[in-house]
Structures are given as structure tokens and as C-alpha cells.
Amino acid sequence: MSSYSVTAASPAQKWLAGTLVIAYALITIMPLLWIIATGFKSPSDAIAYPPKVTFEPTLEGYVNLFTTRTRVTPETLEQLGEPTTWYDRIVRQYDMVIAGPSRFGERFLNSVIIGFGSTFLSVFLGTLAAYAFSRFKVPLKDDLLFFVLSTRMMPPIAVAIPIFLMFRTLGLSDTHAGMILLYTAVNLSLAVWLLKGFIDEIPREYEEAALIDGYTRFQAFYKVVLPQAATGIASTAIFCLIFAWNEYAFAVLLTSGNAQTAPPFIPTIIGVGGQDWPAVAAGATIFLVPVMVFTILLRKHLLRGITFGAVRK
Amino acid sequence: MARIEIRNLRKDFGSFNAVKSSSFVIEDGEFFMLLGPSGCGKTTTLRMIAGLELPTSGEILIDGEEVSQRPASQRDIAFVFQMFALYPHMNVRRNIAYPLVSQGLPNAQVTAKVAEVARILGIEDILNRPVGGLSGGDRQRVALGRAIVRDPKAFLMDEPLGALDAEFRERMAEELRALHDRMGATTVYVTHDQLEAMQMGDKIVVMNHGVVEQFGVPQDIYDWPASLFVADFIGSPPMNVLRFDGAVSPGDGAVTLGDARFDIPALREGANGTLGLGVRPEHIRLDDAAPYRGVVEAVEYLGTTQIVTLDTPHGEIKARTPSDQPVQAGARTGIALDPRRLSLFDTATGRALRSAGNERVLAHG
Numbered sequence: 001m002s003s004y005s006v007t008a009a010s011p012a013q014k015w016l017a018g019t020l021v022i023a024y025a026l027i028t029i030m031p032l033l034w035i036i037a038t039g040f041k042s043p044s045d046a047i048a049y050p051p052k053v054t055f056e057p058t059l060e061g062y063v064n065l066f067t068t069r070t071r072v073t074p075e076t077l078e079q080l081g082e083p084t085t086w087y088d089r090i091v092r093q094y095d096m097v098i099a100g101p102s103r104f105g106e107r108f109l110n111s112v113i114i115g116f117g118s119t120f121l122s123v124f125l126g127t128l129a130a131y132a133f134s135r136f137k138v139p140l141k142d143d144l145l146f147f148v149l150s151t152r153m154m155p156p157i158a159v160a161i162p163i164f165l166m167f168r169t170l171g172l173s174d175t176h177a178g179m180i181l182l183y184t185a186v187n188l189s190l191a192v193w194l195l196k197g198f199i200d201e202i203p204r205e206y207e208e209a210a211l212i213d214g215y216t217r218f219q220a221f222y223k224v225v226l227p228q229a230a231t232g233i234a235s236t237a238i239f240c241l242i243f244a245w246n247e248y249a250f251a252v253l254l255t256s257g258n259a260q261t262a263p264p265f266i267p268t269i270i271g272v273g274g275q276d277w278p279a280v281a282a283g284a285t286i287f288l289v290p291v292m293v294f295t296i297l298l299r300k301h302l303l304r305g306i307t308f309g310a311v312r313k
Numbered sequence: 314m315a316r317i318e319i320r321n322l323r324k325d326f327g328s329f330n331a332v333k334s335s336s337f338v339i340e341d342g343e344f345f346m347l348l349g350p351s352g353c354g355k356t357t358t359l360r361m362i363a364g365l366e367l368p369t370s371g372e373i374l375i376d377g378e379e380v381s382q383r384p385a386s387q388r389d390i391a392f393v394f395q396m397f398a399l400y401p402h403m404n405v406r407r408n409i410a411y412p413l414v415s416q417g418l419p420n421a422q423v424t425a426k427v428a429e430v431a432r433i434l435g436i437e438d439i440l441n442r443p444v445g446g447l448s449g450g451d452r453q454r455v456a457l458g459r460a461i462v463r464d465p466k467a468f469l470m471d472e473p474l475g476a477l478d479a480e481f482r483e484r485m486a487e488e489l490r491a492l493h494d495r496m497g498a499t500t501v502y503v504t505h506d507q508l509e510a511m512q513m514g515d516k517i518v519v520m521n522h523g524v525v526e527q528f529g530v531p532q533d534i535y536d537w538p539a540s541l542f543v544a545d546f547i548g549s550p551p552m553n554v555l556r557f558d559g560a561v562s563p564g565d566g567a568v569t570l571g572d573a574r575f576d577i578p579a580l581r582e583g584a585n586g587t588l589g590l591g592v593r594p595e596h597i598r599l600d601d602a603a604p605y606r607g608v609v610e611a612v613e614y615l616g617t618t619q620i621v622t623l624d625t626p627h628g629e630i631k632a633r634t635p636s637d638q639p640v641q642a643g644a645r646t647g648i649a650l651d652p653r654r655l656s657l658f659d660t661a662t663g664r665a666l667r668s669a670g671n672e673r674v675l676a677h678g
Contacts, residue, residue: 205398
């Protein structure tokens with residue numbers, strides 16, 4: 001046996017740690033994998049008991065997600081002749097034809113507009129506010145910061161009714177602008193506090209060096225401070241996006257048509273005739289993609305961001 | 314290059330008064346040291362010259378132009394920070410080029426200037442490296458490069474050697490001084506290290522509690538401290554002060570401590586109360602014939618000299634004597650002081666009394 005250092009883990013410890021991490025990862029990822037799998041099942045496979053782990057994959061769920069369909073008589077079906085596309089063929093098995101696209105595309109686009117719009121606005125305003133709080137003498141700074149934080153001290157849904165009435169009066173109900181404003185308001189306190197922490201960590205000397213080098217304060221801010229704060233901005237953006245993207249309660253309450261986001265829409269896919277779980281699962285899967293891509297793109301920053309202060313860059 | 318004049322400069326942070334009415338002049342091409350203990354206002358003064366802090370009142374003149382309320386970017390000065398403050402997201406070349414880029418200089422000129430500065434500082438081989446992995450000395454050189462690249466009116470340096478280890482400090486101090494001599498640039502340098510100040514500076518301002526205690530060339534400040542603070546702060550070991558009660562009047566050429574009489578440079582002003590007789594350790598001789606007696610408490614051997622700690626009727630003093638002179642701890646010995654090099658302080662005000670010795674020095678202090 002070789003001798004171990006005091007701080008380095010022994011092989012047995014490493015092995016144990018590895019096993020635990022893998023086990024935990026499997027447990028957490030299981031529901032996700034199940035949803036993704038369900039999206040590719042046929043409706044009967046999806047509700048089969050005992051649950052099916054292996055099945056014949058089909059795109060039925062995705063076709064149902066993106067289309068509206070009408071049941072027709074066998075005579076009409078025959079008149080139509082052979083289906084021309086693969087998705088027509090899937091639909092015809094159930095004596096149905098595609099009547100048109102579903103609203104999923106619009107709702108998904110609403111989610112993208114509202115989610116990314118409010119994230120951008122939260123991070124943009126949050127960065128400016130955090131910089132001011134971090135660098136300038138702001139009167140009543142501590143009280144203001146506490147006030148900003150206090151907006152998060154109760155669940156946002158506790159103020160749902162006042163917001164509902166306010167939105168109705170202001171004509172913001174069921175509008176993109178209204179939802180972006182609302183999510184920005186909720187996220188802003190998190191953004192200000194997180195970003196202030198990051199900006200506090202950036203030594204003032206960098207900006208001062210830039211001021212001396214002939215740059216204005218604003219130039220020093222965006223040429224020197226912003227690149228340094230990239231880590232903080234990225235991780236703040238992820239947190240803001242995850243909230244705005246997943247938000248359900250306000251979306252149900254304040255949107256119905258025009259500005260409805262995907263979360264309240266997806267459950268409505270369940271349908272009237274039967275419970276179309278594959279279509280719901282397909283919707284959930286597609287809904288996951290943007291956040292996953294965004295998080296993976298910024299992953300490097302996120303890891304640094306959530307351990308900030310502990311690990312010196 | 315420029316002459317910098319500071320007139321009645323004052324800075325308050327809320328109710329805290331960081332700098333109280335400072336005035337001094339930095340001549341064109343001087344290597345000027347702002348010296349003092351931490352919290353004495355030296356860095357604040359430097360930052361006001363730079364434009365990183367705006368003074369509460371007072372004037373800063375660069376080449377006769379009043380700039381105290383102007384932003385840093387319009388003062389045409391360069392600043393070297395203690396932690397260097399190299400832009401971490403840029404490589405060495407871009408760091409050095411950055412002040413030129415802000416002036417909108419054409420690329421070819423920027424490249425040429427950066428190359429020239431890199432050659433002067435001997436950092437041509439690291440130009441394309443990121444600043445993250447550089448050694449302390451190289452960071453220091455890059456910071457200097459960023460300062461000298463655009464020929465500013467003056468260089469301001471805030472403890473630039475503070476972040477380096479001892480071995481490197483020595484070398485960088487020499488490099489800095491050599492660089493200054495070659496460029497002849499007005500340099501204002503903040504330090505708390507009196508040795509560094511004496512070694513490198515043409516002139517020194519000693520500050521304490523936001524007040525300029527003394528202003529002059531290193532030798533004058535060392536030989537003729539204007540106050541008890543300066544006497545104690547400068548020199549290692551510091552100036553000895555023998556405290557005694559007495560009265561002196563203008564024209565006196567001697568003081569009496571107990572039974573002993575010490576000749577001093579003729580006084581130009583009088584005082585009474587508790588006085589302090591100041592003497593540098595190297596101006597004390599151990600002389601058995603001398604009437605003033607003390608007991609040797611300890612001897613520290615330093616190679617060519619030794620520091621002898623003596624207990625006298627007026628407190629403990631340290632003498633620097635040649636180490637070939639044998640001294641035994643516990644021995645009683647006579648103590649003689651060099652009469653041409655003594656200062657007399659009024660301990661109530663802390664100020665040195667003007668005398669034939671220091672009147673030339675104190676006139677502009």
C-alpha cells in the first residue's frame with residue numbers, strides 16, 4: 001500500500017463518492033428520462049401496466065402536440081386516397097385527418113419572448129442597479145437593498161389578486177409586456193443581490209486604472225467591469241430564466257390566449273377524448289430544451305457562479 | 314513632464330478628516346515620496362492628484378493649471394496601483410496598449426509604441442501572454458509599461474513595491490529609479506517604508522494624521538526632523554529623545570539635563586516645560602570621560618556597527634557605535650553627544666525649536 005496524504009481522498013473514498021454521485025444523478029434524472037421516453041410511446045404503451053421500459057418508439061405524441069385533428073368517417077377517409085406524408089399516415093390509423101397546426105408553437109414562442117425578454121431586462125437593470133449599489137454613495141443604501149430583498153420575502157403568488165386587478169386596470173392582462181414586466185419585477189431583487197455580490201468582488205482598481213487611462217466612467221463600466229462580471233451575469237441570467245420559464249401560477253391567472261406561455265398550455269393538451277400522455281410528455285420535452293441549451297452554454301460560468309467567493313478566480 | 318503644486322488640500326470622508334490643509338510643490342522631473350504610516354492620508358492625497366478622489370477644498374495645479382475638480386481621464390497622468398490592477402481579461406500587449414486605444418491612436422502607432430515600451434522594460438517575450446500567470450515582477454513591469462506608454466505628465470505610484478517579496482523589491486526599486494532617471498518624468502510615489510523613501514526619493518513629504526509634518530530632501534529630514542513624529546518615524550532605530558523639564562530662550566547654545574550640560578546649535582526661539590533633546594543613534598559616542606552616565610542594557614551586533622541600548626536618567630536610548638569598540642552589558646559608561654547634530658523639541662507641541670542647525674531646513678517646512 002502506498003501512503004496517503006492527509007487531505008487527498010483514498011481510492012476507497014473516491015470509489016464511494018463516485019458511486020453516491022452516480023446514484024444521485026440516476027435518481028434525479030429518472031423522472032426526466034421517463035418524460036422523454038413517454039413522449040415517444042404510443043398512447044396505449046404510455047398507460048400500460050406494468051410500465052413499459054422497452055417499447056416501439058413512435059412520433060405520434062409529437063404529431064398530436066403540433067396538430068389539431070378531426071375524426072372523419074371511413075368513407076371520407078377512402079376518398080382522400082393514400083396519405084402523402086408520414087404524419088398523415090400516423091393520424092389516419094385513428095380515422096382522423098389533420099385539421100391544422102395546434103397552438104403549441106405560438107405558446108412556445110410566447111414562452112421564449114417572455115422568458116428571455118424578462119431575463120434580459122432583469123439582468124440589464126440588475127447589473128446597473130448592482131453597480132450603483134456597489135460603487136456609489138447611494139442615500140439610504142442599506143434600507144433600499146433591504147427593501148429590494150423584502151419583495152421576495154413572501155411567495156409572489158400571495159399578491160396574485162392585487163396584481164390581477166392592477167393588470168386589468170392597466171390593460172396589461174394577457175399581454176407580453178405585462179408578463180415581461182411581472183417576471184422582471186419578481187426576478188429583479190434576486191438579480192440585484194446576486195450581481196452586487198459579484199461586482200463587490202471586482203477590485204475598484206480596475207475601473208480606476210481605466211479612468212486614468214483616459215476612459216469615462218461608463219466606458220470603464222462596460223469595457224472593464226462587465227467582462228469581469230460575466231460569470232455573475234451568466235449565472236444570474238440562468239436563475240432568472242429558470243424562474244420565468246417555469247412560472248405557472250401567474251401565467252394561468254393572467255394569460256389566456258394572446259400571451260399564454262407554454263406551462264399553462266401543456267396541461268390543456270391532455271384532450272377531451274382521452275388522456276393523451278405522449279403529447280403532454282412531448283410538449284414537456286420540447287419545453288425543456290431551451291433552458292437546457294442555455295444552461296449548457298453558460299455551464300462553465302454557472303459552476304463558478306454558485307461557488308463564488310469560495311473559489312478565487 | 315510637469316510641476317505639480319498642492320495648495321491647502323483638504324479631504325473629508327463624512328465626518329472623518331483624511332487630509333488637512335496640505336501644501337507642497339513637486340518640481341518637474343522630481344522623484345517625490347509621500348511617506349507616512351497607514352491611515353495618514355498619503356494615499357488619499359495621491360488619489361486626489363490623480364483625480365480618483367475629489368478634494369473637499371484646496372487646489373491642485375499641474376503645470377500651473379488648476380485641475381482639482383477635473384476627471385482623472387482629463388489630467389494626463391499615469392497611476393501604478395499597489396495590486397497593479399492589470400486588466401485580467403486582456404493579455405500583456407492589450408494591457409499596455411489600452412491607454413493608447415482610448416486616445417484613438419492608429420494601430421500601427423500603437424504597435425510601435427508598445428514594442429518600444431516592452432523593449433525598455435525587457436518584457437518583449439511575454440507580450441502575448443495572459444496577465445494571469447505572470448510573476449510579481451513581470452506584473453509590475455507590465456503595470457509600469459501601461460503607465461509610461463503614453464508619456465503622461467506625471468507618474469503616480471501607490472506603494473508599487475508593496476505586493477512584491479523582499480528579494481524582488483530591492484531589484485524593482487533600482488529598476489524604478491533607473492527608469493525615472495532615464496525618462497526624467499515627474500513621479501509621485503506613496504510608501505510607508507522610510508528606507509524606500511530615503512533610498513529612492515529626491516524629496517520626501519512626511520505625513521501623519523492628514524497633516525504634512527515635513528517636506529524636504531531626505532538628508533534634511535533625517536538630520537533635522539521638524540517634529541517628534543518625524544524624529545521617531547524616520548530612521549531605524551529612530552532618533553532618541555531625552556525628555557527633561559527646563560526652559561530655553563533664543564540664543565541659548567546649551568541645555569542642562571540633571572548635572573550634565575550639552576552644547577547644542579544656537580537656538581532661534583525659546584520654550585519652557587517638558588523639552589526633548591533629540592539625537593540620532595550614530596551621533597552618540599560612548600566615552601568614559603563624558604560626565605553624562607548610563608548603563609548598557611543590551612548590545613545588538615550588526616556587522617560593521619552595533620546598536621547599544623543604554624539606560625539613562627532621562628529614559629532609554631540606543632546608540633550606533635563601531636562594532637570594534639567593546640561594550641559589555643551591565644557596564645556603566647559615559648555618553649557624549651555630537652553637539653552639531655542635536656535637535657530640541659517642545660514636547661507640548663511636538664515641534665522642533667528653530668536653531669542654527671535646522672533653521673535652513675525648517676524655513677520651507
